Amino acid sequence: MTTIKIKGMSCNHCVMAVTKALNGIDGISNVKVSLEKEEAYFDEVKPVDRTLVSERIKKAGFEVA
Ligand SMILES: [Cu+2]
Numbered sequence: 001m002t003t004i005k006i007k008g009m010s011c012n013h014c015v016m017a018v019t020k021a022l023n024g025i026d027g028i029s030n031v032k033v034s035l036e037k038e039e040a041y042f043d044e045v046k047p048v049d050r051t052l053v054s055e056r057i058k059k060a061g062f063e064v065a
Pocket of ligand 1: 009010012014
């Protein structure tokens, strides 16, 4: 399980947007996002490029801390 810090989430809509962004990345599965902890959790079924993760999160309107 991988944990990343995400800044900028304020409601469940944001949680869904982040979840969707992460689910759209090849190699990522089992995504869970905590609004309270400002964290996202996922499994990497194959190696995932962290730069790509940051880009996709940014594209969705948030920031990887
Ligand atoms: Cu929101």
